[in-house]
Amino acid sequence: MADIAIKRKNRDTSGKRKIILEHAVQVFIKNGFASASMDEIAETSGVSKRTIYNHFQSKANLFQAIVADFIADRDRKRPIEYSKDISLEEQLRDFAAAELFLIDDPVRRGLSRLITSIFLMDLEFGEHIHGQYSPYQSLIQWLEAAKKHGQLDFLSSQLAARVFYGLVEGCITWSAMLSDGASLQGVDQILDELIEVFLSRYRKVR
Amino acid sequence: MADIAIKRKNRDTSGKRKIILEHAVQVFIKNGFASASMDEIAETSGVSKRTIYNHFQSKANLFQAIVADFIADRDRKRPIEYSKDISLEEQLRDFAAAELFLIDDPVRRGLSRLITSIFLMDLEFGEHIHGQYSPYQSLIQWLEAAKKHGQLDFLSSQLAARVFYGLVEGCITWSAMLSDGASLQGVDQILDELIEVFLSRYRKVR
DNA sequence: GACTAATTACACTACACGGTGTAGTGTAAT
DNA sequence: ATTACACTACACCGTGTAGTGTAATTAGTC
Numbered sequence: 001m002a003d004i005a006i007k008r009k010n011r012d013t014s015g016k017r018k019i020i021l022e023h024a025v026q027v028f029i030k031n032g033f034a035s036a037s038m039d040e041i042a043e044t045s046g047v048s049k050r051t052i053y054n055h056f057q058s059k060a061n062l063f064q065a066i067v068a069d070f071i072a073d074r075d076r077k078r079p080i081e082y083s084k085d086i087s088l089e090e091q092l093r094d095f096a097a098a099e100l101f102l103i104d105d106p107v108r109r110g111l112s113r114l115i116t117s118i119f120l121m122d123l124e125f126g127e128h129i130h131g132q133y134s135p136y137q138s139l140i141q142w143l144e145a146a147k148k149h150g151q152l153d154f155l156s157s158q159l160a161a162r163v164f165y166g167l168v169e170g171c172i173t174w175s176a177m178l179s180d181g182a183s184l185q186g187v188d189q190i191l192d193e194l195i196e197v198f199l200s201r202y203r204k205v206r
Numbered sequence: 207m208a209d210i211a212i213k214r215k216n217r218d219t220s221g222k223r224k225i226i227l228e229h230a231v232q233v234f235i236k237n238g239f240a241s242a243s244m245d246e247i248a249e250t251s252g253v254s255k256r257t258i259y260n261h262f263q264s265k266a267n268l269f270q271a272i273v274a275d276f277i278a279d280r281d282r283k284r285p286i287e288y289s290k291d292i293s294l295e296e297q298l299r300d301f302a303a304a305e306l307f308l309i310d311d312p313v314r315r316g317l318s319r320l321i322t323s324i325f326l327m328d329l330e331f332g333e334h335i336h337g338q339y340s341p342y343q344s345l346i347q348w349l350e351a352a353k354k355h356g357q358l359d360f361l362s363s364q365l366a367a368r369v370f371y372g373l374v375e376g377c378i379t380w381s382a383m384l385s386d387g388a389s390l391q392g393v394d395q396i397l398d399e400l401i402e403v404f405l406s407r408y409r410k411v412r
Numbered sequence: 413g414a415c416t417a418a419t420t421a422c423a424c425t426a427c428a429c430g431g432t433g434t435a436g437t438g439t440a441a442t
Numbered sequence: 443a444t445t446a447c448a449c450t451a452c453a454c455c456g457t458g459t460a461g462t463g464t465a466a467t468t469a470g471t472c
Contacts, residue, residue, distance in 0.1 A: 012470090013418070032327045034240040037459060048420045050462085059460065117326035120319045121238045123386055130384070159396070162377055163403055170376025171368055178336070180329055190365070197369055200407040217440075217448060243429060254450045256432085265430070413472105420467070425460105432455080442445075 017055050020045050025066055029110035033063055033118060070111050071129065074102060079138035082145035088152070088203070091142070092195045096168050098135045100191075103176045104184065113177050136165060153204040160202055167194045223261050226251050231272055235316035239269055239324060276317050277335065280308060285344035288351035294358070294409070297348070298401045302374050304341045306397075309382045310390065319383050342371060359410040366408055373400045 023045035027036045038059055042049040056062040080094050103109045119126030139161045146152040154160045171194055175183040229251035233242045244265055248255040262268040286300050309315045325332030345367045352358040360366045377400055381389040 016418085032240070034238070038461080039459075048422095049460095050421085051419055053461065054418075113326045117323040120323040120326075120383060123384070126384055159399060162381075162396070163373070163399065166375075166377030166381075166400075167369070167372055168376070169372075169380065170374070171372030174375065174380065175368075175372075177326060178329070178332055190368070193365060193369065194372075197403060197407040201403040217446090219448065222448080244431080245429075254452095255430095256451085257449055259431070260448075415470105415472080417470085418468080421465095423463090425462075427458105427460090429457090430455105433453090435451095437448105437450075439447090439449105440445105441447105442443100 013055070016047060016051060020047055020052055020055060020062075021066060021069065024062055025107060025111065028063065028066065029107070029114055032114065066111070067115060067129070070108070070115070073108075074098075075134070077101070077135075079134055080142065082142045082149070084149060088146065088199060089192075089195050092164070092198065093191065095135060095139055095142070095164070096172075096191055096194075099165075099168050099173055100187070103173055103181070106181065109177065109181055112173075116177065136161060139164065147204075151204055152202050154202050163201075164198050167198060219261070222253060222257060226253055226258055226261060226268070227272060227275065230268055231313060231317065234269060234272065235313070235320055238320065272317070273321060273335070276314070276321070279314075280304075281340070283307070283341075285340055286348065288348045288355070290355060294352065294405060295398075295401050298370070298404065299397065301341060301345055301348075301370070302378075302397055302400075305371075305374050305379055306393070309379055309387070312387065315383065315387055318379075322383065342367060345370065353410075357410055358408050360408050369407075370404050373404060 020041070024036075024041045027041045027044055030036070031040075036059075038049055038052060041062075042052055045052070052062065056065060077098050080091065083091065101108070102112045115129065119129060140157050143152060143154070143157040143160050147154065147157070152160075168191075171190060172183075172187060176187075226247070230242075230247045233247045233250055236242070237246075242265075244255055244258060247268075248258055251258070258268065262271065283304050286297065289297065307314070308318045321335060325335060346363050349358060349360070349363040349366050353360065353363070358366075374397075377396060378389075378393060382393075
């Protein structure tokens with residue numbers, strides 16, 4: 001494959017672009033979208049402001065690119081399917097892992113906070129981000145499979161899914177965002193407890 | 207008492223002040239703090255900008271006044287104490303009611319969203335608001351009382367409280383904020399289910 | 413070394429917005 | 443009639459900042 005050399009004339013500018021994105025994230029996280037200035041982003045990146053505008057049409061555009069990367073990163077995980085051979089606990093832990101991924105790294109956590117704060121004030125934007133989030137649908141499928149297999153019992157898989165995600169998000173995600181990760185201390189035990197709570201209610205008694 | 211007439215000279219300006227506060231809330235909710243302009247607030251209020259600055263030192267000051275009112279409103283509810291004569295379900299519903307109060311009215315819900323979005327990006331501000339929130343401590347007391355009375359069983363009241371609030375906030379509060387209240391459909395049944403989930407795990411079996 | 417795309421430095425525009433100063437008005441108390 | 447005062451309308455200032463135009467410079471490719 002000669003894809004790399006398909007156009008020799010143009011230099012590879014992806015390095016600068018990447019540098020800009022990485023530093024812009026920091027500035028946006030630190031100041032929020034509105035208060036982050038393009039001058040500061042340029043300075044932090046060690047790049048002229050003009051170069052930023054050569055790579056990105058506008059501030060909003062730059063931010064979009066960051067969000068797009070974040071979403072792509074988040075969605076890299078494949079949906080999880082029900083398995084008879086793995087304990088319910090372990091499989092539920094897998095679902096929670098997708099949520100933990102959003103907050104266990106300081107940069108991702110910062111971005112989660114920023115993006116969440118934006119779509120608290122702009123619900124349309126929120127739809128756009130949250131709408132394409134698959135794990136939730138995936139969990140519903142999983143719950144129904146587990147019910148069919150006689151391991152779980154509930155009336156509404158919708159409601160059960162809401163309970164599970166509510167538990168994880170309420171007890172872990174939100175408190176981690178609001179405490180900047182401090183509440184992630186001992187998160188494994190907390191998660192075990194949440195799963196225990198969930199199964200206390202929905203595990204089928206034989 | 208002639209307190210009202212203690213100084214006849216000053217006219218009562220609380221009317222204008224109230225009007226400004228009420229309309230400023232709308233503008234802040236619509237645009238966020240940074241993007242809300244004092245000119246728009248003046249126009250919306252039907253009041254000259256100068257008058258706003260006669261009542262409030264600055265934009266930040268005006269916003270503080272709004273937040274203070276919100277907090278005062280929120281904290282009007284007295285803490286709940288354990289009672290042997292009321293079912294656990296009913297008492298837990300009472301705790302949840304304090305949370306529901308923050309999101310059942312469109313204006314309060316808007317303010318909740320705004321304030322939350324601000325302290326996602328400014329954790330110090332968050333401390334200030336969240337730090338003085340009593341229901342959480344109050345629930346821990348309640349849980350321990352119920353345990354002593356032999357109705358509940360758990361190792362850590364901290365963790366149990368976290369689970370309960372996590373359930374309520376994760377399943378109800380956050381989803382109501384992000385859906386602008388749409389998810390409040392059938393919230394009573396959902397709450398019943400959450401309490402059932404909680405008690406499935408922590409109710410003492412005799 | 414020549415060519416040229418990428419980058420820089422920097423001056424500049426356009427504009428929004430927080431906040432102030434002021435001249436003047438309506439009104440209720442004296 | 444006078445006074446005190448809340449209020450309005452409006453011009454104005456300073457500043458921060460998104461975004462542009464341009465000439466000069468750097469550096470990768472041939």
